[in-house]
Amino acid sequence: MQTFTTVKALRTELNLQKCEGNSIALVPTMGNLHAGHIKLFEEAVAGADFVVGSIFVNPLQFGADEDLDAYPRTLAEDKIKLEQSGCHCLFAPPAAEIYLDDADVQPVIRVPELALDFCGRSRPGHFEGVITVVNRLFNIVQPNQAYFGLKDYQQYLVIQRLIAESYLPIELIGIETQRETSGLALSSRNNYLNEVERENAAQLYRSIQTVAEQILKGGGDFCQLESNAKEELITRFIQPDYFAICDATTLTRATPQDKDLVILAAAYVGASRLIDNMRVQLY
Ligand code: PAF
Numbered sequence: 001m002q003t004f005t006t007v008k009a010l011r012t013e014l015n016l017q018k019c020e021g022n023s024i025a026l027v028p029t030m031g032n033l034h035a036g037h038i039k040l041f042e043e044a045v046a047g048a049d050f051v052v053g054s055i056f057v058n059p060l061q062f063g064a065d066e067d068l069d070a071y072p073r074t075l076a077e078d079k080i081k082l083e084q085s086g087c088h089c090l091f092a093p094p095a096a097e098i099y100l101d102d103a104d105v106q107p108v109i110r111v112p113e114l115a116l117d118f119c120g121r122s123r124p125g126h127f128e129g130v131i132t133v134v135n136r137l138f139n140i141v142q143p144n145q146a147y148f149g150l151k152d153y154q155q156y157l158v159i160q161r162l163i164a165e166s167y168l169p170i171e172l173i174g175i176e177t178q179r180e181t182s183g184l185a186l187s188s189r190n191n192y193l194n195e196v197e198r199e200n201a202a203q204l205y206r207s208i209q210t211v212a213e214q215i216l217k218g219g220g221d222f223c224q225l226e227s228n229a230k231e232e233l234i235t236r237f238i239q240p241d242y243f244a245i246c247d248a249t250t251l252t253r254a255t256p257q258d259k260d261l262v263i264l265a266a267a268y269v270g271a272s273r274l275i276d277n278m279r280v281q282l283y
Contacts, residue, residue, distance in 0.1 A: 001079070001082055001083045001087055001088060001089060001090060002088070002089045002090070003079070003089070003090045003091075003092060004089065004090070004091050004092075004093075005091075005092055005093055005094065005097065006093065006097055007093070007097055007140050010052070010089070010091050010140065010141070011140070013089060014050075014052070014141065014142070017049070017050045022048075022049035022050045023048045023049045023050070023144045023145070024048060024049070024050050024051075024052060024141065024142070024143045024144050024145075025044040025045075025047060025048030025050070025051045025052070025143055025144065025145040025146070025147060026051075026052050026054065026137060026138070026141045026143035026145070026146045026147070027040050027041055027044050027051065027052070027053045027054070027087070027146075027147045028054045028056075028133075028134060028137050028146070028148070029053060029054060029055055030055065030056065030057045030058065030071065030188070031055040031056075031057065031072075031073060031074060031075060031078050031092075032071070032072040032073070032074050032078070032188040032191070033074075033077075033078045033081045033082070034178075034186045034187075034188065034190075035178050035186055036149055036151065036177065036178040036185075036186035036187070037081075037149075038081060038084075038085050039149075039175055039176075039178050040147045040148070040149060040175050041053060041082065041085035041086065041087050041147075042085055042086070043147060043173065043175055044087075044145070044147045044173075045085065045086040045087065047145060047147075047173065048143075048144060048145050050088050050089070051086070051087045051088050051089070052087075052088070052089050052090075052091055052141050052143065053082050053087045053089070053090050053091070054090075054091040054092070054093075054137055054141075055075065055078060055090065055091075055092045056091075056092070056093055056095075056098060056133065056137075057071050057073065058098075058129055058130070058133040059095065059099075059105065059129075060099070060105055060106075060107060060125075060128070060129030060132055060133060061125075061126050061127075061128075061129030061130045061133065062126075062129070063123055063124065063125060063126065066123070071188075072188060072191060075092060091140075091141070098133065098136055106132075107125065107128030107129060107131070107132045108132055108135075109128070109131045109132055109135055109162070111127045111128055111131055111158060112157075112158060112161040112165070113250075114154070114157055114158065114161070114250060114251040115127040115131075115154065115158045117244075117251065118154055118242050118244065118251065118264055118266065119154050119155075119266060119275065120154070121242075122241050122242070122266065122273075127154075127155070127158050130155055130158065130159075131158055131159070131162055134159055134162065135162060135166070138162075138163075138168060138170060143170055144169070144170065144171060145170065145171045145172075145173055146159070146163075146170050146171070146172055146173065147173050147175060148172065148173070148174055148175070149174070149175055149177060149178075150174045150175060150176055150177055150277075151177040151185050151186075151187065151275065151276065151277070152275070153262060153264060153277040154251065154264065156172075156174050157249075157251065159172060160172055177276070177277075179205070180202070182198075182199070182202035182205075183202050183205035183206060183209070184198065184201050184202045184204070184205060185204075185205065185274070185275075185276045187274060187275075189272045189273065189274060190272070190274075192270070192271065192272040193269060193270060193272055194270070197269045197270045197272070200236050200237050200238055200269055201238070201269040201272075201274055203232070203233060203236040203238055204233065204238060204265055204267050204269075204274060204276050205276055207229045207232050207233055207243070207265070208229075208263050208265055208276055208277070208278045209278065210229065210232075211225050211226070211228075211229050211243075211245065211263055212263060212278050212280045215245070215261065215263075215280050215282070216280065216282070220256035222245040222253070222254055222255075222256075225245065226243050226244060226245060229243045229265075230243050233267055237269070238267045238268070238269050239267060239268040239269075240265070240266075240267045241266040241267055241268065241273065242264065242265065242266050243263075243264075243265045243267075244263070244264050244265075245261055245262075245263050246261065246262050246263075246264055247260065247261065247262075248260040248261055248262040248279055248281075251264070258282075259281065259282045259283050260279075260281050260282075260283075261279070261280040261281070261282070262277055262278070262279050262280070263277060263278045263280060264277045265277065
């Protein structure tokens, strides 16, 4: 696997690949790779001729009080995992390669309406940072396909809108959330959990599952279902940030007439903020 740290060197390689008629897939990450990321790479390797993995801890998507400095940087271990996944090339740029100078570290792209609530509300500026860096990575790599995890469902929809509104010729591929046997969604932030917190954290998915089952059985009082779930989380030492039943396309609050739903949840377990979701289709 080749590693590039500059746009120029990466582009030289990508031009060669494109001249040979190879399709390009991009898997953007912030590193600290776990089995959830590796699944993205395996799918990308199966779906494209040449896979670029990017590792860049994007300062623009972290709030002032968030964990940018503490965010785990594990490049040496990540490289080994990428090699094993079959990834062809790693792009691991320094910040100055993505944001040309300090004045450039500003979001430049308007986020769509569906980015404003949930993680957008709890983490002001987060999606502006995500969309800005993903847009730059798309411009740099110009991939045929891009792979993202569906654990970050709202992020996935934000990127879907970016691609649609910018008419980018990129096929967006969402990969199902990978889970521990307890049901806990794999996330780099699970590393911050101690043993007890890890056990408690699995309740987030269990509560989502319970609500999904109730909806499938005809439970139509969504407000009540949401508030029961939040109460249950609190009894398990989880502090809910949001727990919402939404239309899966617009992320507006679902009505009993909606058929394609997503349950979105974010919660604090100890100091870690975890997110999860489940799609519920009523047809
Ligand atoms: O999901 C992530 O890891 C990040 O938000 C992403 C898409 C790599 C952008 O920095």
